Amino acid sequence: MLSGIPLFPEEASTLATKVDALYFFLVAVSAFFVVLIAGTILYFAIKYRRRSEDEHGASIHGAILLETVWTIIPLGIALVMFIWSADIYFQAYEPPKSNSAVNVYVLAKQWMWKFQHMDGQREINELHVPVNTEIKLIMTSQDVIHSFFVPDFRIKMDVLPGRYRTLWFQATKPGTYHLFCAEYCGAGHSRMVGQVIVMKPADYQAWIAGGVGTDTLAAAGQKVFTNLACVTCHSPDSGARGPMLSGLFDQKVRLQNGQTVVADDAYLRESIMDPGAQVVAGYQPIMPTYQGLVNEEQLLELIEYIKTLKPAPSAPTVTTPEPDGHAAAPKTPAMSSPAGAPAAHR
Amino acid sequence: MTTAVLPREDYLNTDYSLRSWLLTTDHKRICILYLVTITLFFAIGGAFAAMIRLSLATPTGSLVSDETYNKLFTMHGIIMVFFFLVPSIPATLGNFFIPIMIGAKDVAFPKLNLASWYIFTIGGCFTLWALITGGVDTGWTFYTPFSTLSSNTNVSLAALGIFIAGFASILTGLNFMVTIHRMRAPGMTWFRMPLFLWSMYATSLIMVLGTPVLAITLLLVAAERLLHLGIFDPARGGDPVLFQHLFWFYSHPAVYIMIVPSMGVVSEIIAAFSRKRVFGYEFVAFSSLAIAVFGFLVWGHHLFVAGLSVYSAMVFSLLSYVVAIPSAVKVFNWTATLYKGSISFATPMLYAFGFIWMFTIGGLTGLFLASLGLDIHLTDTYFVVAHFHYIMVGGAIMGYMGGLHYWWPKMTGRMYPEGWAKIGALTIFLGFNLTFFPQFILGYMGMPRRYHVYPPEFQTLNVLSSAGASILGIGYLIPLVYLLWSLKYGPIAGDNPWNAKGLEWQTTSPPPKHNFEETPVVTEEAYNYGGLEESHVG
Numbered sequence: 001m002l003s004g005i006p007l008f009p010e011e012a013s014t015l016a017t018k019v020d021a022l023y024f025f026l027v028a029v030s031a032f033f034v035v036l037i038a039g040t041i042l043y044f045a046i047k048y049r050r051r052s053e054d055e056h057g058a059s060i061h062g063a064i065l066l067e068t069v070w071t072i073i074p075l076g077i078a079l080v081m082f083i084w085s086a087d088i089y090f091q092a093y094e095p096p097k098s099n100s101a102v103n104v105y106v107l108a109k110q111w112m113w114k115f116q117h118m119d120g121q122r123e124i125n126e127l128h129v130p131v132n133t134e135i136k137l138i139m140t141s142q143d144v145i146h147s148f149f150v151p152d153f154r155i156k157m158d159v160l161p162g163r164y165r166t167l168w169f170q171a172t173k174p175g176t177y178h179l180f181c182a183e184y185c186g187a188g189h190s191r192m193v194g195q196v197i198v199m200k201p202a203d204y205q206a207w208i209a210g211g212v213g214t215d216t217l218a219a220a221g222q223k224v225f226t227n228l229a230c231v232t233c234h235s236p237d238s239g240a241r242g243p244m245l246s247g248l249f250d251q252k253v254r255l256q257n258g259q260t261v262v263a264d265d266a267y268l269r270e271s272i273m274d275p276g277a278q279v280v281a282g283y284q285p286i287m288p289t290y291q292g293l294v295n296e297e298q299l300l301e302l303i304e305y306i307k308t309l310k311p312a313p314s315a316p317t318v319t320t321p322e323p324d325g326h327a328a329a330p331k332t333p334a335m336s337s338p339a340g341a342p343a344a345h346r
Numbered sequence: 347m348t349t350a351v352l353p354r355e356d357y358l359n360t361d362y363s364l365r366s367w368l369l370t371t372d373h374k375r376i377c378i379l380y381l382v383t384i385t386l387f388f389a390i391g392g393a394f395a396a397m398i399r400l401s402l403a404t405p406t407g408s409l410v411s412d413e414t415y416n417k418l419f420t421m422h423g424i425i426m427v428f429f430f431l432v433p434s435i436p437a438t439l440g441n442f443f444i445p446i447m448i449g450a451k452d453v454a455f456p457k458l459n460l461a462s463w464y465i466f467t468i469g470g471c472f473t474l475w476a477l478i479t480g481g482v483d484t485g486w487t488f489y490t491p492f493s494t495l496s497s498n499t500n501v502s503l504a505a506l507g508i509f510i511a512g513f514a515s516i517l518t519g520l521n522f523m524v525t526i527h528r529m530r531a532p533g534m535t536w537f538r539m540p541l542f543l544w545s546m547y548a549t550s551l552i553m554v555l556g557t558p559v560l561a562i563t564l565l566l567v568a569a570e571r572l573l574h575l576g577i578f579d580p581a582r583g584g585d586p587v588l589f590q591h592l593f594w595f596y597s598h599p600a601v602y603i604m605i606v607p608s609m610g611v612v613s614e615i616i617a618a619f620s621r622k623r624v625f626g627y628e629f630v631a632f633s634s635l636a637i638a639v640f641g642f643l644v645w646g647h648h649l650f651v652a653g654l655s656v657y658s659a660m661v662f663s664l665l666s667y668v669v670a671i672p673s674a675v676k677v678f679n680w681t682a683t684l685y686k687g688s689i690s691f692a693t694p695m696l697y698a699f700g701f702i703w704m705f706t707i708g709g710l711t712g713l714f715l716a717s718l719g720l721d722i723h724l725t726d727t728y729f730v731v732a733h734f735h736y737i738m739v740g741g742a743i744m745g746y747m748g749g750l751h752y753w754w755p756k757m758t759g760r761m762y763p764e765g766w767a768k769i770g771a772l773t774i775f776l777g778f779n780l781t782f783f784p785q786f787i788l789g790y791m792g793m794p795r796r797y798h799v800y801p802p803e804f805q806t807l808n809v810l811s812s813a814g815a816s817i818l819g820i821g822y823l824i825p826l827v828y829l830l831w832s833l834k835y836g837p838i839a840g841d842n843p844w845n846a847k848g849l850e851w852q853t854t855s856p857p858p859k860h861n862f863e864e865t866p867v868v869t870e871e872a873y874n875y876g877g878l879e880e881s882h883v884g
Contacts (some may be wrong), residue, residue: 006791006803007787007790007791008790008791009790009791009792018719019719019720019722019723022717022719022720023714023720023790026710026713026714026717026720029710029713030707030710030711030713030714033706033710034706034707034710037677037678037681037702037706038703038706040681040684041681041684041699041702044681044684044685044687044689045684045689045691045699048620048684048685048686048687048688048689049689049690049691050621050688050689050690051688053845054845055621055688056621056622056688056875056876057620057621057622057623057686057687057688057875058622058685058686058687059622059623059875059876060622060623060625060685060686061623061625061626061627062625062626062627062628062629062679062682063626066626066678066682067626067629067675067679070674070675070678071671071674071675074670074671074674075667075668075671078667078668078670078671078713079667081667081713081716081717082663082664082667082716082717084717084719085663085716085717085718085719085720085721086660086663086718086719087719088718088719088720088722089650089656089659089660089663089718089719089722090656091719092719092722093656093722094656110496143491143495143496144489144491144492144495144496144586145489145491145492145586145652147651147726149726149792149794151723151727151791151792152792154722154723155722155723156651156722156723156725156726157651157722158651158652158653160580160586160587160652160653161491161580161581161586162580162581162586163580163653165653178792178801180792180794180797181794182725182726182727182794183489183726184416184485184489184492184795184796185492185496186416186483186492186496186497187412187413187416187483188412189412189416189796189797189798190407190412190794190796190797190798190799190800191412191799193801274583291581
């Protein structure tokens with residue numbers, strides 16, 4: 001009968017084998033202690049069972065040595081588990097810094113998963129990805145907290161409203177895998193499921209090319225940018241009412257309060273939704289909020305568009321560290337590194 | 347043995363009027379009031395559980411609607427956690443036996459003790475009202491922003507009930523702490539106290555320090571719903587994850603409110619039925635306090651996938667392993683206590699063995715969840731459900747049932763039927779393991795918790811679990827029947843049917859209104875079974 005019950009989910013990502021190894025170690029340690037304790041109890045209980053009604057136990061108080069031993073040994077084993085599992089956690093939650101990753105935007109809402117590919121493909125409750133490729137998911141929620149969970153990949157991360165979180169994985173086997181929402185989100189929680197379809201590279205290329213002629217994400221973002229008239233302020237020739245956006249992404253930005261932040265997805269999002277929160281040094285906090293004017297999808301498109309803006313060729317690395325300079329235009333040495341330029345490919 | 351008679355006057359037969367019960371300040375009668383109240387709540391919570399398991403027997407969830415299913419598990423959780431498990435041992439066995447075990451006439455503040463029961467009951471009524479008038483669907487954890495922005499059920503009303511009941515918890519904890527500090531009989535030093543008292547002291551500490559934070563948190567949820575403050579709303583600059591920090595700052599220590607009292611009961615039972623001092627008394631005593639203190643520093647392990655920085659996650663993970671050590675120390679000491687004991691297999695001892703089994707499995711699977719990289723996969727799945735039921739049902743309720751049987755003759759003056767009791771204990775043990783062990787596997791397979799419908803490949807394990815639940819249900823009904831039966835027909839127990847040590851066994855069964863004819867003087871350490879021999883032989 002047990003043969004009909006699977007005990008483990010499939011190992012379909014690079015992470016899965018690592019998580020399973022740790023799992024087997026913990027199962028072994030647990031089984032050892034359960035057998036040890038249950039066996040000892042059973043042995044003592046039978047050997048020292050009460051034989052007469054007025055019998056009593058031996059007068060034993062305790063033993064420091066034993067207490068020390070059974071404190072230190074479990075602590076030692078626990079430390080091994082701690083280090084092992086923390087290492088896996090880092091691997092799972094720190095996306096690798098490579099440019100070859102395929103980025104996908106994930107928008108969770110009651111009760112569906114929406115995916116936006118860079119090339120413009122949009123999917124609901126289905127995510128097509130190529131095998132043996134790093135996939136980076138940039139995730140946010142439109143309403144309550146959800147959680148992106150693919151058991152066969154051993155990955156899970158809560159998806160929060162108002163925040164971008166990045167989860168990555170690399171699938172190792174073509175196939176179709178369950179996608180679950182793991183954080184309770186209301187009536188349709190158990191129906192907020194989908195599938196991740198892992199394809200061979202050629203199949204994936206065919207799939208991504210076969211999309212109906214929709215705009216790429218960045219092109220859609222450009223339309224939003226124009227429609228909202230962002231360009232009136234964020235333009236080189238506008239009298240610098242707003243910081244230049246070219247080449248901004250992933251660069252350091254100096255703020256009015258003297259702090260420096262990296263212009264990542266979260267920063268760009270916040271600057272659109274709550275512009276007064278972190279104002280760039282040298283600019284007035286005159287930008288209105290776009291809360292309620294752009295939805296989460298448009299936000300993702302806008303951010304993707306900003307990412308593709310290359311540094312303006314006319315003013316390459318103008319080293320003007322004066323406070324009135326265009327602080328948004330990065331002046332740090334990192335600017336000249338090749339990482340800054342090909343933002344379009346990210 | 348059969349010559350034992352009930353005492354001429356005891357706390358039960360002094361006055362039979364309803365008024366004498368509803369206005370009593372006698373800690374023993376207040377115990378009975380709590381016992382009746384929480385048994386009712388347990389029955390309600392259990393009925394919800396039965397419906398959940400019935401629904402999960404099929405993957406399509408055709409029995410109830412999505413909304414109803416969500417209300418079922420929410421109300422099961424709220425009732426069982428806040429209205430059964432948190433008060434279970436402290437308010438009943440703690441109330442009855444803390445004063446008697448330290449040789450006192452009553453708790454330090456008897457009127458406050460009665461007030462606690464009224465507050466608890468009023469809180470319970472509010473929550474029941476919320477259930478009857480439409481229910482709640484947020485899960486017992488009330489996570490924002492679902493609870494504040496999305497749910498349109500009776501969230502505020504249910505939260506209000508828990509808020510009110512929390513004060514009963516705070517006042518009971520306060521009462522117990524003062525009682526243990528100030529009311530010990532002459533000669534009852536801290537290190538002569540039975541270990542149950544140490545565990546109740548540690549529990550009281552958590553109740554007093556932790557519950558106010560829960561009260562504040564629930565108040566914020568209600569305020570956010572009614573006044574739209576924006577504390578947890580990201581669109582207004584709030585942070586929904588803040589709620590999780592606040593909630594688990596209480597609710598993780600609350601797990602220890604549920605399990606530490608059971609640990610104390612198990613120490614008493616193992617000593618009494620091995621007729622032996624608990625091995626490493628000081629280590630067992632201090633491990634309770636260590637759990638109480640470290641328990642406040644591990645709340646973040648509920649948030650490993652929720653948006654902690656990887657470094658704070660590491661700190662919380664490390665501390666979670668540390669808090670497991672005192673629990674392991676206890677289990678090893680209980681095991682060592684059996685060595686060269688005189689071991690009886692009476693029903694309370696069976697429950698204590700059952701407790702150790704469940705608690706060991708529950709504790710070890712806790713290590714899986716403390717492991718950062720593994721928790722990513724396991725959190726919010728049935729693995730977590732199985733883990734905390736092993737601790738809170740397997741552990742806490744086994745301890746509660748064991749304690750109830752151990753002290754039943756003292757509380758009522760009558761014995762329960764031993765044969766039926768053993769059948770009941772065994773049924774509960776088997777039913778429990780069949781219900782919850784398959785859920786570990788389900789969890790690793792990836793079945794998320796709080797799922798009304800699920801993929802068909804998970805059905806076999808779910809059917810096993812539901813089958814176990816029906817056995818477990820019968821298991822709980824058996825004691826209910828024979829314990830009620832024993833009130834009238836059980837054999838007269840006598841003052842000390844177990845031949846156990848401890849002040850509670852030196853007074854009559856049931857005890858008189860003021861517990862002792864004269865204040866006892868303590869001259870020996872707890873569990874001095876060696877001394878028993880001397881008094882017998884000499």
